[in-house]
Amino acid sequence: MAKSWRLAGTDSPRRILEGISASQDVRVGKVFLVKSAVDDFVRRRIEPDEVDMEIMRLREAIRRTREEMEGLQAQLARDFGKDHAKIVEADIMILDDPLVVNETVRLVTEEKRNAEWAFHGGISKVIDALETIEDEYLRHRSADVKDILRRVLWNLAAPSRRELREIKEPVIVVARDLSLAEMAQMPREMVLGIATDRGGRYSHTAISARDKWRIPAVVGLGTVSQSVRDGDTIVVDGNRGVVVISPTPAEIEQYHEEEKRLRVQVTRAKPESREPARTSDGHELDLSANIETVDELDLVISQGANGVGLYRTEFTFLARGDLPGEEDQFEMYREVAERLKPDYAVIRTVDLGGDKLLPGLHTPEDNPFLGWRGIRLSLARPDMFKTQLRAILRASAYGSLKTLLPMISGVEEMREARLIYEEVKENLRREGIPFDEDCPLGAMIETPSAATITDFLAEESDFFSVGSNDLVQYTLAADRGNEKVAHLYEPMHPAVLRMMKYVVDTARAKGRWVGICGEMGSDPLATFVLVGMGYDGISTNPIVLPEIRSIIEAVSYSEAQEIAETCLTFRTSADVRAYLRRNLIARLKAKDGA
Numbered sequence: 001m002a003k004s005w006r007l008a009g010t011d012s013p014r015r016i017l018e019g020i021s022a023s024q025d026v027r028v029g030k031v032f033l034v035k036s037a038v039d040d041f042v043r044r045r046i047e048p049d050e051v052d053m054e055i056m057r058l059r060e061a062i063r064r065t066r067e068e069m070e071g072l073q074a075q076l077a078r079d080f081g082k083d084h085a086k087i088v089e090a091d092i093m094i095l096d097d098p099l100v101v102n103e104t105v106r107l108v109t110e111e112k113r114n115a116e117w118a119f120h121g122g123i124s125k126v127i128d129a130l131e132t133i134e135d136e137y138l139r140h141r142s143a144d145v146k147d148i149l150r151r152v153l154w155n156l157a158a159p160s161r162r163e164l165r166e167i168k169e170p171v172i173v174v175a176r177d178l179s180l181a182e183m184a185q186m187p188r189e190m191v192l193g194i195a196t197d198r199g200g201r202y203s204h205t206a207i208s209a210r211d212k213w214r215i216p217a218v219v220g221l222g223t224v225s226q227s228v229r230d231g232d233t234i235v236v237d238g239n240r241g242v243v244v245i246s247p248t249p250a251e252i253e254q255y256h257e258e259e260k261r262l263r264v265q266v267t268r269a270k271p272e273s274r275e276p277a278r279t280s281d282g283h284e285l286d287l288s289a290n291i292e293t294v295d296e297l298d299l300v301i302s303q304g305a306n307g308v309g310l311y312r313t314e315f316t317f318l319a320r321g322d323l324p325g326e327e328d329q330f331e332m333y334r335e336v337a338e339r340l341k342p343d344y345a346v347i348r349t350v351d352l353g354g355d356k357l358l359p360g361l362h363t364p365e366d367n368p369f370l371g372w373r374g375i376r377l378s379l380a381r382p383d384m385f386k387t388q389l390r391a392i393l394r395a396s397a398y399g400s401l402k403t404l405l406p407m408i409s410g411v412e413e414m415r416e417a418r419l420i421y422e423e424v425k426e427n428l429r430r431e432g433i434p435f436d437e438d439c440p441l442g443a444m445i446e447t448p449s450a451a452t453i454t455d456f457l458a459e460e461s462d463f464f465s466v467g468s469n470d471l472v473q474y475t476l477a478a479d480r481g482n483e484k485v486a487h488l489y490e491p492m493h494p495a496v497l498r499m500m501k502y503v504v505d506t507a508r509a510k511g512r513w514v515g516i517c518g519e520m521g522s523d524p525l526a527t528f529v530l531v532g533m534g535y536d537g538i539s540t541n542p543i544v545l546p547e548i549r550s551i552i553e554a555v556s557y558s559e560a561q562e563i564a565e566t567c568l569t570f571r572t573s574a575d576v577r578a579y580l581r582r583n584l585i586a587r588l589k590a591k592d593g594a
């Protein structure tokens with residue numbers, strides 16, 4: 001839980017906030033505060049000469065919202081029939097409701113409230129009225145009206161979101177919560193570090209800060225966004241999981257020294273090989289890397305990965321804020337295939353949803369991680385899905401690609417996706433467009449349901465990749481991005497280990513290749529277990545890849561098997577961790593001494 005304290009016995013503004021380290025390293029810098037469009041909208045009294053401007057902003061935000069809703073209505077009509085689309089029609093009408101519009105305009109013109117505050121006031125009357133009504137249906141309608149409020153506030157904030165793209169000097173980004181979509185908008189070279197009130201170590205934003213941007217990040221700080229202002233100096237200390245607000249000059253110097261030391265260490269680590277990894281007795285497994293964009297390939301190759309085990313393609317969708325067309329996607333996937341050849345790359349179809357929402361595609365859901373996410377969304381949007389599959393298959397002619405489907409939870413989804421895959425292939429054949437006829441179609445194992453029917457799925461799926469990040473959160477019912485349950489989110493939990501062992505045994509018995517691409521693959525403590533369980537491949541964050549390689553080399557296959565067996569006998573994750581720590585230290589020492 002987040003804690004904070006002041007320097008004892010002084011009036012110094014210096015404070016330390018304690019959170020969760022999401023990405024190591026340290027940085028000192030000036031704060032750039034990101035406001036959440038919905039939760040943090042500014043309530044401001046305007047000057048009389050600003051009234052027209054605020055009314056214009058409102059009209060523009062309402063117009064954009066109407067356009068979005070009409071797009072949604074057309075999509076619903078296409079996918080589910082006209083009756084479903086009628087629900088949205090009723091929502092659109094609220095945007096013209098005289099009660100809302102007149103009250104909003106009155107609040108701007110008479111009470112001189114800014115647009116956000118006025119619209120909030122205008123629509124709140126409708127929400128309050130609906131919430132007091134006995135009728136259950138009408139009470140539920142208040143959730144739809146709140147959705148309209150969110151959308152209009154989001155559109156009112158569009159210009160300030162554009163500011164994210166235009167950060168011009170190096171800053172430390174501070175936010176209540178930072179979505180991956182917001183992060184994708186920012187110029188990477190200008191972001192020194194990240195500090196957020198909310199979030200856990202395994203949220204997609206945290207993973208991106210760690211794997212892709214390699215900047216320090218501390219999340220779950222509780223109140224950092226209320227404790228600093230734009231331009232304040234702070235330290236993000238991802239090594240200790242703290243943020244120092246208004247550090248003393250001596251501290252700043254000390255942290256600068258630490259920054260320099262760490263940079264030297266990183267440049268020193270030089271990998272030698274792009275071979276598969278080998279245990280000390282020659283058992284081989286693929287050692288590949290995870291990427292989010294094509295520009296990470298240089299690093300992946302220089303770190304000695306023998307392939308890309310997970311390409312999270314949705315990052316590009318989020319950075320653009322829309323759905324890229326076939327040609328744009330084809331160019332990206334082709335570059336990956338060509339640059340990695342003869343090694344393979346696993347291209348995962350978009351895993352949008354959960355904490356990766358694309359405005360215009362998503363409407364707010366009560367439980368987004370249990371909602372319209374991954375393959376569910378792709379199957380509901382066959383146009384989008386087919387475009388992506390065509391791009392992947394066309395690119396497969398230029399190297400060795402595999403297609404991976406996120407969030408599979410049952411055989412039906414796999415079958416439906418396979419039918420579409422075959423249809424896309426058939427069309428390409430007919431058009432005379434080359435592609436790899438054997439480009440495999442695999443399933444991510446990241447839901448407990450998929451894990452427990454691995455044997456059935458093996459009949460539908462050419463290979464498997466375990467997404468431990470989601471498998472852990474769904475198995476343990478602990479949100480990967482919620483700091484309050486971060487202590488329950490535990491990859492070494494006996495239930496997770498059992499499930500992972502079952503998956504690998506079952507997949508192998510059915511002759512299916514099975515790898516892991518979740519963050520567990522990047523945790524040195526988990527390496528012996530994964531090797532010993534018999535995983536065919538580990539895909540890691542590119543930075544730790546050389547370290548994971550040397551850990552694999554420090555153990556024989558039979559020793560790793562024994563270690564994995566022993567781990568499965570422990571009843572608590574603490575016991576598993578203590579045992580693995582002892583083993584890792586002993587074997588690395590033995591390797592160094594050899």
Ligand code: PEP
Pocket residue numbers: 207310312351446466467468469470471517518519
């Ligand atoms: C996972 O869930 O482990 C995974 C690799 O997918 P993501 O982190 O993108 O959800």
Ligand code: MG
Pocket residue numbers: 406446467469470
């Ligand atoms: Mg996942």
